[in-house]
Amino acid sequence: MILELQNVTKRFKNKLIIENLSISISLNQVTAIVGKNGSGKSTLLKMIGGLMKPDSGQILFPDEQPISIGYVPETTPVLIPFTLLEYLTHMGRIRGLTKEWVEKRIDTLLEIFDMEHERDIRIVHFSKGMKQKTAIMQAMLEETDLLIMDEPLSGLDQKAQADLERLLLSLKEQKMSIILTCHETKLLEKVVDQTLIIQERQVIQMRSQQLHDKLINRVVFELSNTVSTDIVKNAIITDKEIADGQRLVELHISQEQTNKMVKELLGRGASIKLLEPLHVKETEFLRVLKGEENIYS
Amino acid sequence: MRALIHYFFFTYIRTHRYVPPMSLFLMMLIVNYHYVPNPILDSYSFTALLLFFVMGWVTITIMHAEDEGQKQITLIHTKNKRNYYFALIINCMIVGLILSLLAVAYPLVIHAFNSELHLVHIACGFLAHLSLAILSIALSIFFTRDTVKSNINSWWGVISILVVTLVLAVARVEFLRTGFISWLVPPLRFSMEIMSVGDDISSIPAQAYWQFGWIFIYSLIFMLLFIKIVQKKGTF
Known part of the structure; x- marks a missing residue:
């Protein structure tokens, strides 16, 4: 010290x-x-x-x-x-x-x-x-x-x-x-x-050290305004309208949850624009800036 | 402390912020002595008053020569807030001393006076300039960024305090010159009183010692008060 x-x-x-x-x-x-x-x-x-x-x-x-x-x-x-x-x-x-x-x-x-x-x-x-x-x-x-x-x-x-x-x-x-x-x-x-x-x-x-072990993915979907995102609401980082009736939603999801949530949103008519692994500290930092709770803990 | 004074001096020189106030002062000197001959002490009294106002300008530009980021760095290296402000004030005094010498020497060089010149005239002239320069520094530092947040307010504050000081000095209001309040009013009038005795003097008038002395002491008290105030605002 x-x-x-x-x-x-x-x-x-x-x-x-x-x-x-x-x-x-x-x-x-x-x-x-x-x-x-x-x-x-x-x-x-x-x-x-x-x-x-x-x-x-x-x-x-x-x-x-x-x-x-x-x-x-x-x-x-x-x-x-x-x-x-x-x-x-x-x-x-x-x-x-x-x-x-x-x-x-x-x-x-x-x-x-x-x-x-x-x-x-x-x-x-x-x-x-x-x-x-x-x-x-x-x-x-x-x-x-x-x-x-x-x-x-x-x-x-x-x-x-x-x-x-x-x-x-x-x-x-x-x-x-x-x-x-x-x-x-x-x-x-x-x-x-x-x-x-x-x-x-x-x-x-x-x-x-304790956070290094967790693997997080960044997923960006394009979907209609009418599609509900309730299932992933805790994982939303950004949600912005891009054209009439369409919006881009960025999610940070744990590795274990990714398959399930992607499948669910694809089933609702969303399309994937990006899917990449993300360092967990970066995710945590963004959440702090947004004043949200840590969903990974 | 020496390194700090040296650094502030060269910062001021290199930033060229001295150019406008000093040019103005030089121009006023030249204009004032354009027609010759001139009375000695009256002329010195007038240029000392000019210096009183110009030093307000000089003080602000010296105290603000560093930007905020650099000020924090310099303070960290100085490790002592009191020394930091002392060094700045000493730099203001150095400029005040240079301009005082210039204001006294210039009319001598161009033979601008009518009466016979004695050492006593030069001594009174120099003391009048230096004392008012230092009084101006002592009053103006209270309107620098350390005590006034807005830059605009700094300039208005300095102009206001210097003008009010002049008004108080020339106002014939008896209660300002008696009792406790007379100790609080900036002693600008003392310099003006001494310099109005006429050119026929052969030695420095007795009251001049304590009157000039009081201007210096008054200024010193205000400078120390300023340093106490800014010291309270942080560590070191």
């Missing part, structure tokens, strides 16, 4: 954001915090990062020694008027690191992040993905115990997301403790060891 939150509560203008929350963050693991917009994910990260105080409760560290934390904010800085080298040097010096240390560390980071050729380019000319990498580099200027990333993939195009995902995997291989919030389910599958879902001001801990 790298840190533990005990009975933490936070309010904003009398609105309760987080209530009596207790979680522990594992050492050398990637922990994802997921939840709907406004559920308090960023607030939780800011409290862990020390940018915000909890109204009540405690944040405890092992050996009672505060740990070194690197923080990547949700809003990537866009108006940085320095070159990459100048910027990282400024941040390192502000942190109190010696000039020699900062110079060496910057060389290492430029290599890890494959940014050697950009060292003397002004950050304002960087793509969004490169700016995000810069934000992560500054968070790693000191050898941090915990890297906090608020929506690291937000706003990035697919290529930049894939690059960043590779980078996170390499950091994970180096046994770095990372805590992040995200909306991108793809990221959850490959990088994250532990998922914490915030729902109604509380955290539901989802252990990846």
Whole structure:
């Protein structure tokens, strides 16, 4: 364990954001915090990062020694008027690191992040993905115990997301403790060891191991508006009208239920547009965003 | 702290946000001294008032030079919210000092004054500029994004407080100048009173020491109060 939150509560203008929350963050693991917009994910990260105080409760560290934390904010800085080298040097010096240390560390980071050729380019000319990498580099200027990333993939195009995902995997291989919030389910599958879902001001801990065993299929049907979908109502992810009297329905169904439900809907005149296996964590994540109960538990 | 001051200074320089307020101030200086000769202390008093308003603009642009994302990053690295705001305020003061020196030196360089110039005129002129620059910073910081959410309200707030301060300074309302309330009213009038003694002085008037001194102390109290308020808003 790298840190533990005990009975933490936070309010904003009398609105309760987080209530009596207790979680522990594992050492050398990637922990994802997921939840709907406004559920308090960023607030939780800011409290862990020390940018915000909890109204009540405690944040405890092992050996009672505060740990070194690197923080990547949700809003990537866009108006940085320095070159990459100048910027990282400024941040390192502000942190109190010696000039020699900062110079060496910057060389290492430029290599890890494959940014050697950009060292003397002004950050304002960087793509969004490169700016995000810069934000992560500054968070790693000191050898941090915990890297906090608020929506690291937000706003990035697919290529930049894939690059960043590779980078996170390499950091994970180096046994770095990372805590992040995200909306991108793809990221959850490959990088994250532990998922914490915030729902109604509380955290539901989802252990990846117990969920790995369950196989889920994504099935998309086209069917008439007159056809009843009562039999699969708990498995519906989306239901939208596409043409006069026709609609597309997406279902996430467990492996055991798939044959039965597909047969039933085909019998009612529906046609299958897609049937593919789905990672269960992705399914669970989508359900949380929709505020539904977990049908698999 | 030194690294932080250095970083804020270069951020401000590189963002070029200093260009509009400083250009305006320079233009006003040039226009003011276009016709020569000029009275010494009256002229300095006028340009000190100009600086008082320009420093409101400068303060907002320095305090907002970083975007929100970068501000969070800088705060994390600083590990101390008080140092973060001190460094910003010191940067405002550095700009105030540079503009004060410029405002005092420019008329000397172009020989814009009519009377015989003594060191006391230069000292009074410099103190008038610097004290009003610092008073302006102390009043304007209360309308930055740390205490006022909307950017528009920041600008209206700064303009309003500076204009109200000037009105209070020139208003001949007795109750504002006596008792407890006189300690609360921004002491802009002290600078104006000292600078209106005429050019025939041979030494700094005795009351000038405590009057300028009070402007600096008043400003310092407000700056510390601001830092206390923003510190309460989070950790560090």
